[in-house]
Amino acid sequence: MVDVTAHERATTVRATLLAILVVQALLWGIAAAIVISAMLARPLGRVVALVVAAAVGSAIAARLVWRSRTVRALDRVALWIEEQSASSSYVWPTALDRRYAATLDESLPAVARAIAETDVAGMLRAAAARRLGAAIAAAVASLLVAWGLAHRPPPSIAARTAAAARGGASAASGGPPPSRLAPLTIRVTLPAYAAHAGAPDASRILTDPTVVVALVGSTVAVHGPGVGPGVRVTLVPRAASAAVAPAPASATPTDSAPARARSHQSEGPRAVPTAADDDGWRVVVAMPALPALLRLEDPAHERLVILQPIADAPPTVDLLAPARDTVLRMPDDGGARRSTWPTVSPADTMTLAARAADDIGLADGGFEVIVSSGEEGSGGVQARTVRVGSVTWAGSPRSADLGARLALSSLALAPGMVISVRAVARDGNTISGPGMGTSETRTWRVATRHEGDSLAIDAAPPPPLDTGALSQRAVVIATRALLRRIGRVPHPPRDTIVRAAGRLGDDERTLAERIDGVLNGPQSGDDDDRVAGNGSTLPPDEHRLLDTAAAALGDAARSLAIAEPAAALPRELRALTALDSARALVRRIYLRGQPPAIVIDVARVRLTGAEIPTSARTLPTLASDDAARLDRRLASAIAAWAALPATGPAGGFPLRATVIDSLTVLRLDALTTNDSAAAAIGDAVGALQAGRDAASALERARRAVHVTAAVDTSGRAWAAP
Amino acid sequence: MTPFVFATGRYQSGDWDAAPLVPANLIDSVARYTSIPVAPQGVVVDLASAALFDYPLVYCTGHLPFRLTAGEASTVRRYLTRGGMLFVDDHNHDVGGVFHATATEELSRLAGPLVDLPNTHPLYSCFFEFRDGPPATSHELNGWGDNLVHAHLQAALGPDGAISVLYSSKDYSSEWGYHPDAKRFQSVDNTRFGVNIVVYALTR
Numbered sequence: 001m002v003d004v005t006a007h008e009r010a011t012t013v014r015a016t017l018l019a020i021l022v023v024q025a026l027l028w029g030i031a032a033a034i035v036i037s038a039m040l041a042r043p044l045g046r047v048v049a050l051v052v053a054a055a056v057g058s059a060i061a062a063r064l065v066w067r068s069r070t071v072r073a074l075d076r077v078a079l080w081i082e083e084q085s086a087s088s089s090y091v092w093p094t095a096l097d098r099r100y101a102a103t104l105d106e107s108l109p110a111v112a113r114a115i116a117e118t119d120v121a122g123m124l125r126a127a128a129a130r131r132l133g134a135a136i137a138a139a140v141a142s143l144l145v146a147w148g149l150a151h152r153p154p155p156s157i158a159a160r161t162a163a164a165a166r167g168g169a170s171a172a173s174g175g176p177p178p179s180r181l182a183p184l185t186i187r188v189t190l191p192a193y194a195a196h197a198g199a200p201d202a203s204r205i206l207t208d209p210t211v212v213v214a215l216v217g218s219t220v221a222v223h224g225p226g227v228g229p230g231v232r233v234t235l236v237p238r239a240a241s242a243a244v245a246p247a248p249a250s251a252t253p254t255d256s257a258p259a260r261a262r263s264h265q266s267e268g269p270r271a272v273p274t275a276a277d278d279d280g281w282r283v284v285v286a287m288p289a290l291p292a293l294l295r296l297e298d299p300a301h302e303r304l305v306i307l308q309p310i311a312d313a314p315p316t317v318d319l320l321a322p323a324r325d326t327v328l329r330m331p332d333d334g335g336a337r338r339s340t341w342p343t344v345s346p347a348d349t350m351t352l353a354a355r356a357a358d359d360i361g362l363a364d365g366g367f368e369v370i371v372s373s374g375e376e377g378s379g380g381v382q383a384r385t386v387r388v389g390s391v392t393w394a395g396s397p398r399s400a401d402l403g404a405r406l407a408l409s410s411l412a413l414a415p416g417m418v419i420s421v422r423a424v425a426r427d428g429n430t431i432s433g434p435g436m437g438t439s440e441t442r443t444w445r446v447a448t449r450h451e452g453d454s455l456a457i458d459a460a461p462p463p464p465l466d467t468g469a470l471s472q473r474a475v476v477i478a479t480r481a482l483l484r485r486i487g488r489v490p491h492p493p494r495d496t497i498v499r500a501a502g503r504l505g506d507d508e509r510t511l512a513e514r515i516d517g518v519l520n521g522p523q524s525g526d527d528d529d530r531v532a533g534n535g536s537t538l539p540p541d542e543h544r545l546l547d548t549a550a551a552a553l554g555d556a557a558r559s560l561a562i563a564e565p566a567a568a569l570p571r572e573l574r575a576l577t578a579l580d581s582a583r584a585l586v587r588r589i590y591l592r593g594q595p596p597a598i599v600i601d602v603a604r605v606r607l608t609g610a611e612i613p614t615s616a617r618t619l620p621t622l623a624s625d626d627a628a629r630l631d632r633r634l635a636s637a638i639a640a641w642a643a644l645p646a647t648g649p650a651g652g653f654p655l656r657a658t659v660i661d662s663l664t665v666l667r668l669d670a671l672t673t674n675d676s677a678a679a680a681i682g683d684a685v686g687a688l689q690a691g692r693d694a695a696s697a698l699e700r701a702r703r704a705v706h707v708t709a710a711v712d713t714s715g716r717a718w719a720a721p
Numbered sequence: 722m723t724p725f726v727f728a729t730g731r732y733q734s735g736d737w738d739a740a741p742l743v744p745a746n747l748i749d750s751v752a753r754y755t756s757i758p759v760a761p762q763g764v765v766v767d768l769a770s771a772a773l774f775d776y777p778l779v780y781c782t783g784h785l786p787f788r789l790t791a792g793e794a795s796t797v798r799r800y801l802t803r804g805g806m807l808f809v810d811d812h813n814h815d816v817g818g819v820f821h822a823t824a825t826e827e828l829s830r831l832a833g834p835l836v837d838l839p840n841t842h843p844l845y846s847c848f849f850e851f852r853d854g855p856p857a858t859s860h861e862l863n864g865w866g867d868n869l870v871h872a873h874l875q876a877a878l879g880p881d882g883a884i885s886v887l888y889s890s891k892d893y894s895s896e897w898g899y900h901p902d903a904k905r906f907q908s909v910d911n912t913r914f915g916v917n918i919v920v921y922a923l924t925r
Contacts, residue, residue: 471868473817580817598745600761600901602752609753611910613848 006095006104006115007074014077016124020131021071025064027135031142033057038146043300084123091115179301180226180281183208186305188287191217193396193428194312194360210664210685211306212294215360217431218287220307222294225280233272233283235307236293269295289432291671304661306668313359314435315425317402321353322421322442329447330415341447346409352389354402354423354439361396363434365425367404373417386411396428419444472553472576475507479572482565498563505560508572512553515546515579542582549578630670630677631705637662638698641688660688676704724758725751725923728766728776730807732793735785735820738765739812740894743915744780749901750912751919755848768793773800778922782810782894787824789831798831801877801885806922807832814860814892815867821890825875832877832886840873844884848920849913855889856914858896883925887918 037053044052070076078092091114094100105112186206194202194215206212212220224231272294274283285294287309294305328344352367367390372383389404402423411419423439482500486492519538538546552575559568641659663685670678680701687694727744731737744763751759766772766779769792773779779800781787787809789797801807809828811820829835838844840854854873861870867890877886897912904910 474868597762598742598900600745600748600752600759602748602759602761605749605752605901607753607756609750609910611754611849611913613754613850 006092009115009120010074010077010081010092010096013081013120013124014071014074017071017077017080017127018068020124020128021068022065024131024135025061025068027132027139028064029057029059029061031057031135031138032060034139034142034146038149041150081118081120081123084126085118089114092118178226179303180224180231180298181296181301181303183225184296184303184305185223186212187219187221187223188212188214189219189221190215191219191431193430194218209305210689211308211667211682212287213308213310214287216287216289216309216311219284220287220294221282221284222296222305223277223280223282224296226298227276227280230299231274231281232297233274234269234295234297235272235285235288236269236295237288237290291668293665293668304664306664306671308671312427312429312431312433312435314433315356315358315362315365315427315437317354317356317365317423317425317437317439319354319421319423319439319442321351322444325443325445327445327447328413330413344408344413344446348408350406350408350419350421350444352402352404352406352421352423354425355399356402356423356425356437357399358425358427358435358437359398361398361428362393362400363396363426363428364390364392365400365402365423366390367402367406367421367423369406369411370420371411371417372420373414400425413446415446416448417446419446472511472549472572472579475504475511475556476569476572476576478504479560479565479569483569486565494563497565501560501563501565501568504565504568505557508553508557508560508568508575511575512550512557515550515553519543519546519550539585542585545578545582545585549575549582552578627673627705630666630673633662633666633669634677634681634701634705637666638702641684641694641698656688660685663688670705674704677701680704722758724760725778725919726760726776727751727763727919728773728779729763730768730773730779730781731765732768732781732783732787733790734788734823735783736812737781737783739784740782740810740898742898742900743782743894746897746899746901746904746912747780747915747919749904750910750916753910754913754916755920757919757923769796771796773797774803774805776805778806778808778919780808780810782812783820784812784818786819787827789827794827794831801832801879806885806887806925808887808889808918808922810889810892810894812892812894814858814890814895816869816890817867825888828877828886828888835875835877835886835888837873838876838884838887842876842884843925844874844887844917844921847924848917851914851917855891856911858891858893858911860892860895884921 033053033056035053036056037049040049040052071080074096075093078096081092082090091111094108094111095104095115100108100111104115184207186209187203188206189203214220222233272283272285274281276282285307287307289309289311291309292307294307296303296305327341329341331343331345354365354367356362356365367388369386369388370383371386386406388406389402391400391402393400402425411417413419420441420443422441424436425438426434426436429435482497482504485500486497552571556568556571556575559565559571637659640655640662644656644659663681667678667681667685670681680697683697684694684701687697727748729737729744748759748761748763751757764776766776768779768781769790773796797807807828809824811818811824813820815821825835838854840851845851845854855871857870871890874891875888876884877888879885893915897915904912
């Protein structure tokens with residue numbers, strides 16, 4: 001029984017060991033396949049990665065199985081059991097030997113007992129735990145690694161950040177393949193109209209920029225290293241209307257830029273075709289009218305470049321002559337005798353002069369003269385436009401003078417005509433222009449027949465007691481102020497007090513004389529019969545009060561004349577009381593008719609005011625959606641930045657690259673709404689890329705955004721009951 | 722958007738209609754300088770009427786005593802509490818006059834003490850900038866009335882610091898009391914401060 005039992009047990013052990021080894025091999029193969037699949041999914045694609053992973057996994061599993069092939073032999077199984085048992089002494093190979101198998105119990109009872117006492121099941125459990133445990137752990141680890149790889153940021157970000165941190169060095173060995181997006185060389189070429197001889201930097205080269213700032217319509221040629229397909233470039237407009245068609249790579253910058261800048265067909269992100277170059281790839285775009293993002297993608301890398309346009313301003317034109325509006329008179333209109341307006345003669349000319357300036361270059365200019373006549377109510381207004389002094393400038397100067405002389409006889413002037421003159425200048429913008437600037441308009445009007453310019457202004461004498469002299473109340477206030485000054489100084493300078501009190505005394509004397517004039521009539525014998533008082537017309541009570549006031553004023557004037565304001569003050573107050581009492585007795589009669597009902601023609605007067613608001617401080621206003629959104633996004637980016645571990649320039653890799661990308665896109669959005677915030681965000685990006693602290697720049701950005709986004713919720717809302 | 726309607730307050734005492742041209746003049750200025758939708762004609766509203774709540778800014782002026790009836794006082798108090806703004810101008814330009822004495826007393830009772838408004842208040846910069854505070858009127862400069870150039874306006878402030886009652890002793894009612902077409906004869910439009918008052922009332 002023993003030999004049979006030993007053989008059966010050995011066979012069972014072999015089968016179990018085989019199963020363990022096969023499962024172990026499969027687990028290791030699966031683990032390897034998972035890791036390889038995750039690593040190759042992004043660069044090679046999912047299908048190819050799966051095929052490769054399956055092949056490698058199968059090979060690993062097969063190799064492991066092949067290594068364990070000897071377990072098929074029972075003598076090897078017997079030796080394995082002997083290895084697992086420290087107390088065994090070659091009993092299992094002996095028991096399975098055909099020479100002893102039949103008589104084992106009788107010939108080798110000790111061996112038979114040892115065989116029976118061997119704990120084969122325990123050995124198998126230990127082997128399974130050892131071998132399968134390691135394999136299962138490897139499989140779990142491979143799953144974790146695969147999950148991490150699947151959720152990692154694009155390898156380009158990591159590679160770019162690592163490259164920035166190491167000064168442009170390529171990614172570490174074993175990382176993604178070398179980037180074809182670094183270093184980038186960008187040649188910016190001004191549009192043809194702006195690239196004249198006087199323009200500086202008609203073409204300039206930027207190396208590895210994050211922002212390209214250039215005139216609208218400029219050609220932006222991006223060049224990168226490496227060959228072969230796979231580099232994708234996408235133009236992402238900041239606003240839908242900002243899309244600009246890309247240029248074919250074969251087109252030359254100067255001849256293709258205008259057409260590209262005018263083509264605003266697409267509204268969303270658009271792929272820009274790339275072309276192979278001598279030593280790399282190349283793509284050409286025209287600077288759009290609004291900020292845009294240039295997204296560059298290599299299979300293993302990604303990069304963002306902001307296109308920030310500079311708009312071409314229209315020319316500014318100042319009309320120097322004629323300097324002002326004028327009214328002319330025809331010699332035979334019958335009104336010359338009553339008028340100071342100049343009379344026009346057939347030989348007269350109008351001198352026109354203007355000065356034009358432009359930020360890029362001027363192309364042409366001239367004067368527009370509109371001659372109109374007639375009225376709306378009598379046959380309508382006829383107008384014709386005459387252009388004089390037209391000039392085309394060569395060399396696109398930035399400033400130029402315009403001049404012309406217009407013979408008035410050529411306009412066939414007639415009474416009622418209006419001559420409106422303005423200067424016009426155009427720039428040479430062939431991309432989005434030409435930009436046109438105009439001066440203000442001056443008007444020469446020809447007077448109608450029998451029209452006069454006389455305006456009678458008769459200077460009226462001022463009414464009594466209303467001539468701007470100091471009132472008694474003001475004198476009282478000034479006297480009290482003088483007394484306070486005297487009290488503050490221990491030894492006040494006497495001359496100063498005398499002068500100040502003397503001036504007040506003069507005022508009191510003047511007031512007394514005026515009251516005397518009211519009581520007794522004017523002293524100077526003029527012919528003003530409208531003076532209110534001539535002594536006999538005042539009621540007795542008023543007369544008495546004014547008499548009292550005049551006497552008090554005289555007393556006060558005398559005290560002030562000898563520099564005794566303290567003594568003058570009670571007299572001044574007595575005069576004031578008398579004057580107020582007299583005024584209270586006066587009966588006021590308001591004679592007013594029905595007020596006119598004025599209806600404002602709001603549409604006619606809308607925004608025609610000549611005054612310009614100059615407010616530097618405004619009330620808080622509700623934040624726009626854009627500003628509020630920008631504020632939220634910046635807060636989110638700052639939170640992500642704050643969470644970065646501070647472990648050197650490459651610390652937080654690749655989270656740092658994610659923050660940089662977020663801020664770069666944020667800067668693009670801020671360009672059109674908040675220049676200050678955009679500049680500060682750009683500083684923050686630069687600091688992060690250089691491994692410096694971005695706290696200061698981010699703080700400035702937050703302040704700039706917060707100013708726009710601030711919402712004052714303290715104000716009371718208007719509410720009906 | 723509902724256009725802004727300039728409202729003139731009518732009260733039982735005194736001459737509430739002493740400056741009939743001011744509303745049209747300010748309506749014209751609001752249209753000239755701002756894009757605020759504005760009704761072409763002002764309205765007159767009783768201070769005791771619930772219609773008062775239809776207007777965010779109410780202008781009152783006069784020469785004679787400014788005394789409010791119980792109904793007027795109750796409505797005006799609720800109006801101010803709910804966010805309305807009252808602009809009261811002394812047409813006398815006289816701090817010793819009856820309008821000043823009675824109006825300041827009534828308004829202090831309704832809206833709290835009237836304090837000097839600092840010349841840095843947003844009222845002076847919310848549209849046009851007045852660095853020296855309230856612009857002087859020709860009456861002040863000519864020495865009429867109380868013969869003072871008032872350096873400050875007075876105001877009753879709400880709990881949040883916003884003006885609920887703006888009181889002027891400068892007689893803007895005389896300064897702005899002319900037909901709007903006459904603005905062309907002025908070198909500087911003197912109704913600019915009126916635009917500030919309207920803009921402040923609508924944006925505070």
